[in-house]
Amino acid sequence: MSSYIRNVALIGGTGSLGSHILKHLLATGKHNVTVLTRTQSKATFPTNPNLKIAKVDYSSEQSIVEALRGNDFLAITLNSQAPRTLHSEIINAAKKAGVPTVLPNYFGFGIRERAGNLASCPIMGSFSKILKEVEDVEGVDYIALVCGFWYEFSLSLGEQWYGFDLKKRTVTFYDDGTRKINTSTWDQCGRAVAALLSLPLTKEGGNAAIQDYLNNGLYIASFLVSQRDMLDSLNRVLGTTDADWKISYEPVEERHRKGLEELGSGNGLGFVKAMYARGFFASGEGDYQTGHVLDNEKLGLPKEDLDEATRRAVAMSQKSFEYEV
Template sequence: MSSSNYIKKVAIVGATGTVGKFIVEELLKLGKHEVTAITRKDSPAASSIPAGVKVAAVDYSDESSLVDALKGQDALIITMNVQAPPETQLQLIRAAAAANVPYVLPNEWGCDMADEQFGKEIFLGGSEVPARKLVEELGKSSWIAVVSGFWYEYSLGMGEQCYGMDVKNKTWTFFDDGETKMNTTTWPQSGRAAAKLLSLPIEPETPGGPSLSSFKNKFVYVSSFLLSQKDMFESVLRVTGTKESDWTIKYEDSVKRYEEAKKRALSGDMTAFPKLLYSRAFYKDGVGNFEARRGGLANDILGLPKEDLDEATKIGVYRDENGLRYKHVDAAK
């Protein structure tokens, strides 16, 4: 099949951000795409764009600058903070349609937002559902939403409010019995998933073969590990060389934990948002186990590798020990 059956030009918003950094890294490793970082004209991030990536500085108050930056692109990847104004993503989607960009990977990269009720309960559906619907209404692009669950090493290292671990104080809070399993993905695996997805042939090269077009307006489910909190705890014990008796173990009802955090969030205390988000995802309804709910993963289709849990856990422990909440570390040193 000719090279015209593969996309070439990929634009990304958030190229130096939490997951965007890893997507760009993996795209560059594959070497199959021309990557353009879409940045604000006054953004300091432009100076940290890696070599080999083009930069298109835009003005979000001028739609024509967005359209011009996206002309000729085959795909637009959107990665932004969940607290970014929803209108920003909608602006980008409208510009992508005006520029005839065939594929848009919207700002998903997390929980399974195909479950719209769940999306409402974690306060995120209000921005993600309209984004996908707008792509379809405009009719110029197709969306592909990458669902990876929570980022493992990030969530593990975010303290008790996420996966329950507090390394410094040697405490662990289990939600319910701590045995509810959920899919979780490392940052590098998230980057690989996006890069490998966009490296698929647009149309199948063999009957029934993998293709980018087969994912049009669909969710792509990827994962590094299917774990319970107790599975995570066992890995932490191995990595830290500690034993269970060294830790203070607590148990909390996931529903009560969620409701308490929701009450705080609705009163304006958004520091409760992570607690709300993770508590709801650990409900015994299995909403976090999309591997089971959606009939499997796309890992094999995309050629994603099996990963070492303890190596990923080392990074999470390192992050928690050093209070790294939003900074990247490549490895625990």
């Protein structure tokens, strides 16, 4: 019988994505989970016999190495404000600690040939550097979680993301608003990672195994939807009609160009505007499902309800939600 991953380290266990990975990992009851957290952190964690908290000084490689030692897998979900060098430092520490496989801090639309033209994009192409940081370290494999943009987060935060301002009831459709992209909920991402790490390391018959995904992508999604689909869902959830919304239109390539210009002038939201617009380009990289097979079924992931996810997005928009990965 093939062996399984038992000991998992997680960086970012209190963040928006990391907390969902932690929740679903612990729910399996199959893993011993070590969450690395800053020495000065006041974060609280659930009480669970399979959970260990390791206080780490991220400025000390030895501190990271000691926390990672004895683990079979490392999942990295760094805060967007983390130092740019930290990811590569963690990968090097993982090698020294003997951790064979990592889930890098990469959550995009595809890798290699399935990334399409994204590699030439000034913003989206930069994410490939994250994978290269792992590829350049001999003896460490990776599995990249390909999940698209996060649905509730992207719908709730503001116009620069999916084009919606839920409080003002406005939406900017990119082109005509009907181009579909893949998008995932945080819960689905958490379930996917937990299901992945519950697979055998090597093949047992015809079933999926960890080896199927090494140095490649794990492709999952909650929905394949357009902005028009999102507005229809919002109308069902809120009891509104299109007449209650101010709807405008903008060529998506023009929006992408404006975002890059805003970023160049020092406006950080320009990064968001350009990145999200690029996902809706007619070249189709945002739809990584059509023409391919998602890994949802192999992982046993449930089919989700779009309106329920939209309802969560509306609730998030109504409170002071601060994004932390």
